[in-house]
Amino acid sequence: MAFRDTxxxxxxxxLSGSNVSVSTExxxxxxxxxxxxxxxxxxxxxxxxxxxxxxxxxxxxNDVFQTETTVQAFVTVDAKTQPDDIxxxxxxxxxxxxxITGQTIKExxxxxxxxxxxxxxxxxxxxxxx
Amino acid sequence: MxxxxxxxxxxxxxxxxxxxxxxxxxxxxxxxxxxMQDITINNSTGVFRWKQLDxxxxxxxxxxxxxxxxxxxxxxxxxFFGTGAGSIDNVKDNGLYGVSRSKTKxxxxxxxDGTDTGSKYVTGEGYISGxxxxxxxxxxxxxxxxxxxxxxxxxxxTTVS
Numbered sequence: 001m002a003f004r005d006t007x008x009x010x011x012x013x014x015l016s017g018s019n020v021s022v023s024t025e026x027x028x029x030x031x032x033x034x035x036x037x038x039x040x041x042x043x044x045x046x047x048x049x050x051x052x053x054x055x056x057x058x059x060x061x062n063d064v065f066q067t068e069t070t071v072q073a074f075v076t077v078d079a080k081t082q083p084d085d086i087x088x089x090x091x092x093x094x095x096x097x098x099x100i101t102g103q104t105i106k107e108x109x110x111x112x113x114x115x116x117x118x119x120x121x122x123x124x125x126x127x128x129x130x
Numbered sequence: 131m132x133x134x135x136x137x138x139x140x141x142x143x144x145x146x147x148x149x150x151x152x153x154x155x156x157x158x159x160x161x162x163x164x165x166m167q168d169i170t171i172n173n174s175t176g177v178f179r180w181k182q183l184d185x186x187x188x189x190x191x192x193x194x195x196x197x198x199x200x201x202x203x204x205x206x207x208x209x210f211f212g213t214g215a216g217s218i219d220n221v222k223d224n225g226l227y228g229v230s231r232s233k234t235k236x237x238x239x240x241x242x243d244g245t246d247t248g249s250k251y252v253t254g255e256g257y258i259s260g261x262x263x264x265x266x267x268x269x270x271x272x273x274x275x276x277x278x279x280x281x282x283x284x285x286x287x288t289t290v291s
Contacts, residue, residue: 056204056271058165061139064204064271104270130270 002048003071003100003127010099011043014092019083020075027074036074040118041083043075043093055130064130071125079119093123103127134243142169143241144201148220148229150237150253155245155289159219160237163226165204167273171240171252172198173284197254197280199240205263205272226276230258238278239287249289256280 012022020041027034027044036044049070056064073093077083090110097108105128113120136142147153147160176193212225221229221236229236236258241251260277 055269056165056167056273058167058204059136059139059142059169060164060166062165064165104267 003069003125004045004048006100007045007071007073007096007125011045011093011096014096015043015089018085018089018092020077020089034074036076036120037118040076040078043073046072046074066128066130069125069127071127073123073125074120075123076118076120079114079117082119090121093121096123097125097127100125100127103129105129136243138244141242141244142166143245144169144199145239145241145245146221146226146236147238148234148236150255152219152221153237153239153253155239155241155249155251159217159222161209161219161222163201163203163276164206164209167202167204169199169201169240171284172196172200174198195283197256197282197284199238199256199278199280200260200275201277202273202275205274210263210274226258227261230261233257235281236278241289245289247289250286251289252284252286254278254280254282254284 008022008024015022020043022043025035025044027036027046030038036042051068052065053068054063055066077086083089094108094110097106100106105126107126109124111122144163144166145153145160146163147157151157152160174196176195177190178193179188179190181188210225210227212223212228215223217223220234235255237255239251239253241249243249256278258276259279260275263272263274265272
């Protein structure tokens with residue numbers, strides 16, 4: 001199961017009752033505008049990006065590899081009147097990393113960008129396992 | 131001028147056994163140490179130096195060599211802890227940890243360019259020492275240094291069929 005699917009399942013539950021819901025659609029562009037800008041207060045989660053990199057090179061070529069998976073999520077809200085529970089929503093989405101099991105590193109950071117009258121929260125999940 | 135390139139993956143090989151015959155290129159009775167990150171064969175000649183009033187440079191004579199093989203490996207459970215019992219080789223049964231703990235002598239062959247006919251290797255005997263398995267969350271795979279404290283000389287050998 002892709003991490004995206006797990007995040008959608010878990011965040012749909014944990015964000016129920018909040019001012020943000022979770023979309024199952026990818027954050028594709030509609031008429032040149034990403035869906036998360038067109039549809040405010042909806043969380044869109046992008047596909048998994050996976051990188052396998054060499055962790056320990058060994059002489060018999062049985063090298064140890066690590067798998068790093070990154071996933072981005074986006075949600076846009078009105079910048080002038082943000083939802084009352086935006087802090088809780090951000091914390092909940094950040095905590096979504098904990099629902100991914102079997103990883104030695106589970107990280108998530110959020111960045112914001114304000115454009116005209118809306119603010120977009122971009123979440124970068126990072127998971128590493130061997 | 132030639133080089134010995136080990137990037138093919140089957141060139142730098144270390145075989146161990148509880149008898150010299152079990153560490154030979156063709157024997158499968160001992161173990162082949164898997165997943166070595168690096169290996170160093172130390173043949174360090176001892177030197178005694180002295181100064182005397184009628185010379186402008188130090189004099190020196192050699193003393194016996196200190197011979198060691200050092201390496202770092204990724205811990206493979208089978209070769210580290212052994213297969214338990216059932217083979218004819220003590221190193222295979224008890225693993226690197228077992229023969230280190232019991233201070234059992236091991237025999238080794240360290241191959242420079244594989245085990246094929248004509249390849250060069252050094253042999254000898256010694257004791258496994260210096261095990262220090264370590265792991266952390268940034269590199270969550272057990273790795274350990276291993277030292278073979280060589281008892282006596284190395285012998286340089288060429289593989290024959």
